[in-house]
Amino acid sequence: MSHSRLTWVVLAPLAGLCAVVAVLGLYVRPTSDDYRLAVLSMDGGILDACAEFYLRVTGRVGNALLAVLLYARPEIMLKIIPSLTFLGLALAVGMLVGALLSRAGRPRNLPLTALVGMGVAALVLLGQPRAYQTLFWAPGVISHTLPSIVLIVLVALALRCGPRFRLPFLGVAFVLALLLGTTSEPATLVWLVVYGFICLTHLMFARRWTFLLVFGAVLAAGLVAGLAIVLTSPGNGLRQAGAPAWHGAASSPLDPQVIGDAASMTVAAFSELAGRGYLLAALALGGVVALHVRDVRLARWRLVWMVAGPVLAVACAGFAVQYAVRYGYGDIGWIVYRVWVNFSVVMVIALVWLGFLAASLLVRRGRGGLAVGLAVYPCLMLACVGYAAVLGQLGREMTERAAVWDAQSAAIARQRAFGASVVPYRPLPIAALAEPFMNGHQHDWLLGFVARFYGVAAVVRESRTDCLIGQCPAKVDVTAGQVGPWEYRLRQYSSHDSSSEGT
Numbered sequence: 001m002s003h004s005r006l007t008w009v010v011l012a013p014l015a016g017l018c019a020v021v022a023v024l025g026l027y028v029r030p031t032s033d034d035y036r037l038a039v040l041s042m043d044g045g046i047l048d049a050c051a052e053f054y055l056r057v058t059g060r061v062g063n064a065l066l067a068v069l070l071y072a073r074p075e076i077m078l079k080i081i082p083s084l085t086f087l088g089l090a091l092a093v094g095m096l097v098g099a100l101l102s103r104a105g106r107p108r109n110l111p112l113t114a115l116v117g118m119g120v121a122a123l124v125l126l127g128q129p130r131a132y133q134t135l136f137w138a139p140g141v142i143s144h145t146l147p148s149i150v151l152i153v154l155v156a157l158a159l160r161c162g163p164r165f166r167l168p169f170l171g172v173a174f175v176l177a178l179l180l181g182t183t184s185e186p187a188t189l190v191w192l193v194v195y196g197f198i199c200l201t202h203l204m205f206a207r208r209w210t211f212l213l214v215f216g217a218v219l220a221a222g223l224v225a226g227l228a229i230v231l232t233s234p235g236n237g238l239r240q241a242g243a244p245a246w247h248g249a250a251s252s253p254l255d256p257q258v259i260g261d262a263a264s265m266t267v268a269a270f271s272e273l274a275g276r277g278y279l280l281a282a283l284a285l286g287g288v289v290a291l292h293v294r295d296v297r298l299a300r301w302r303l304v305w306m307v308a309g310p311v312l313a314v315a316c317a318g319f320a321v322q323y324a325v326r327y328g329y330g331d332i333g334w335i336v337y338r339v340w341v342n343f344s345v346v347m348v349i350a351l352v353w354l355g356f357l358a359a360s361l362l363v364r365r366g367r368g369g370l371a372v373g374l375a376v377y378p379c380l381m382l383a384c385v386g387y388a389a390v391l392g393q394l395g396r397e398m399t400e401r402a403a404v405w406d407a408q409s410a411a412i413a414r415q416r417a418f419g420a421s422v423v424p425y426r427p428l429p430i431a432a433l434a435e436p437f438m439n440g441h442q443h444d445w446l447l448g449f450v451a452r453f454y455g456v457a458a459v460v461r462e463s464r465t466d467c468l469i470g471q472c473p474a475k476v477d478v479t480a481g482q483v484g485p486w487e488y489r490l491r492q493y494s495s496h497d498s499s500s501e502g503t
Contacts, residue, residue: 004111004292006373006377007111007112007115007288007292008111009377010115010119010288010377010380010381010384011111011114011115011118013381013384013385013388014115014118014119014122014384015118016384016388017086017118017122017126017384017387017388017391018083018086018087018090018118018121020388020391020395021082021083021086021135021391022080022082022083022086024082024136024391024394024395024398025078025079025080025081025082025083025136026079027395027398027399027401027402028078028079028081028082028136028137028398028402029078029401029402029405029406029428030074030078030405030453031137031428031429031430031433031434031435032137032139032433032434032435032446033139033434034071034074034078034137034138034139035446035449035450035452035453036446036449037049037067037068037070037071037138037139038071038074038453039449039452039453040052040064040067040068040071041067041068041070041071041072041074042071043452045068046064046065046068046069049064049065049067049068050064050065050068052064053235054233054234054235055233055234055235056234056235056238057235057238057239058230058233058235058236058239059182059229059230059231059232059233059234059235059236059239060143060182060183060184060230060235061182061229061230061233062179062180062181062182062183062226063139063142063143063182063183063184065179066142066146066183067138067139067142070138070142071138077138078138081136081138081141082135082136085125085135085141085145085146085149086121086122086125086135087121088146088149089117089120089121089124089125089145089148089149089152089345090114090117090118090120090121091117091153092117092148092149092150092152092153092156093116093117093120093121093152093349094113094114094116094117094118095113095117095152095153095156095157096152096155096156096159096349097112097113097116097117097289098113098156099155099156099157099159099160100159101113101293102159102160103159104293106293109292112288112289112292112293115285115288116285116288116289116352119281119282119285119352119380120282120285120345120348120349120352122383122384122387123277123278123281123282123285123348123383124341124344124345124348125145125341126387126390126391127273127276127277127278127344127387128337128338128340128341128344129272129276129337129340130337130338130431130432131390131394132394132397132398132430132431132433133337133338133431133432133433134338134341136394136398137431137433140338142183143183143184143187143338144184144186144187144338144339144341144342145341146180146183147180147183147184147187147188147191147342148187148190148191148341148342148345150176150180151177151180151191151219152345154173154176154177154215154219155198157169158173158211158212158215159212161211161215166211169215170214170215170218173215173218173219173222174218174219174221174222175222176222177218177219177220177221177222177223177225177226178222178223178225178226179226180222180223180226181222181223181224181225181226181227181229181230182226182227182229182230183226184342185227185230185231185324185328186320186321186324186325186339186342187342188223188224188226188227189227189317189320189321189323189324190317190320190321190342190343190346191219191223192220192223192224192320193313193316193317193320194313194317194346195216195219195220196220197309197310197312197313197316198212198216199212199213199216199217200309201305201306201309202216204305205302239328258323258326258327259323261326262319262322262323262326262327263319263322265322265326266315266318266319266321266322269318269322269340270318270347273340273344273347277383277386278344278347278348278351279351280379280383281379281380281383282347282348282351282352282355283351283352283354283355283358284355284375284376284377284379284380284383285351285352285355285376285380286351286352286353286354286355286356286357286358286359287355287356287358287359287372287375287376288376288377288380289352289355289356289359290355290356290357290358290359290360290362290363290372291359291363291372291373291376293356293360294360294363303357306353306357307354307357310350310353310354311350311354313346313350314343314346314347314350317342317343317346317347318343318347320343321339321340321342321343324339325339355376359372359376397430397431398430401428401430404426404428405428408425408426408428408462409454412425412454412456413454416454416455416456420456421456421457421458422456422457422458422459422460423454423456423458423459423460424459424460424461424462425437425450425459425460425461425462426461426462427461434446436450436459436461437461447459
């Protein structure tokens with residue numbers, strides 16, 4: 001069987017994974033920051049939400065802007081975000097591969113670009129320790145997955161941009177980089193590192209000033225400007241004011257303890273990700289590319305850098321993420337697994353490149369192509385089976401929670417119709433995200449948003465379970481043993497949890 005046909009054979013189960021993601025998206029229900037963002041979108045609109053984030057939350061005005069657009073129709077958007085995220089990352093990587101093939105003078109190969117795009121999307125989004133948080137949960141997608149998608153697309157377009165369109169393209173790139181710089185500090189740091197290595201490599205090989213270097217400078221300027229807006233915002237100041245209450249918080253960014261902890265956290269993160277099937281599957285994906293793109297030759301010194309450069313870039317990107325969460329959130333930054341996706345994207349793409357180089361060297365030697373083919377295709381099929389199991393487990397959790405959430409929401413609606421202003425609420429956690437009444441008073445900041453989401457004065461902990469299956473009483477006594485209306489406030493960050501509060 002030819003390599004083209006084998007490519008379609010592997011592409012089919014990857015497309016099946018995307019279809020399963022789309023179906024599971026129908027079972028996404030609000031949790032954690034979904035309530036806050038939905039309330040801000042419904043009550044205030046874009047300007048009020050941006051002001052709220054800038055002045056009193058985290059300073060991430062890009063988060064607020066994107067969230068208002070997304071949560072304008074949460075009943076629709078929350079369900080299609082997973083499939084859009086998966087397809088978006090696949091399309092971005094596919095565009096990058098296509099642009100690189102075009103720059104190398106290779107013919108268009110749609111099956112190959114689709115395979116690499118879908119493969120990278122599956123490895124990145126389904127290989128995370130808590131895949132739900134960066135694939136199915138909209139706030140995590142906005143903060144940590146979307147920036148990488150947009151920035152990869154910009155790189156792919158820059159590689160193809162003709163002279164007539166360069167000036168307007170640079171303007172659009174700067175605006176988008178500015179927006180993304182106000183969306184996530186870890187993502188900003190990661191891509192500043194990546195663009196630095198890209199520009200250094202380009203200078204080493206081209207040895208002249210080109211449009212790609214101008215593009216990198218403009219993009220870096222936009223990201224730095226966005227990061228400066230976040231770091232100098234009153235909202236970020238309020239968040240840092242609560243930092244001393246956290247474990248291991250540091251007052252200086254150059255604290256040796258912070259740097260040492262970030263380094264050890266980086267090693268631990270890469271060790272855990274290496275055990276989740278990233279290494280072999282990503283290398284195998286690069287091997288498939290080598291079977292289609294042959295006769296690639298590099299001078300020895302260039303080959304050394306093309307191996308060492310991506311490794312150094314991945315290491316620096318991982319350290320940048322762990323430094324950001326260690327300095328910003330204390331030594332509990334380790335548990336914020338969703339930020340890992342920022343450097344996981346870079347790591348998987350780098351591994352694909354290294355697999356391509358290694359397989360290219362083998363393919364040049366006689367029957368090396370047969371050995372590579374016998375190794376890479378079964379490896380990718382096994383990876384698809386493993387990620388299908390991941391989706392199966394997620395699917396069971398999501399469908400069960402969706403059924404209970406729908407029943408509880410219907411019960412609250414009936415109680416509100418009968419005049420209740422204080423209603424019982426049972427926490428329904430998923431993927432270690434915050435829910436009211438969990439972990440003592442850590443998540444009290446959610447109570448006001450949940451109440452406003454359901455249009456009531458307050459919610460109290462539900463101690464009975466029959467309410468979740470449609471057997472709630474027609475009327476609720478809102479005085480016996482209940483609390484008064486919740487006075488809405490935005491709690492300053494004084495706890496560390498797995499919600500998106502600040503991350």
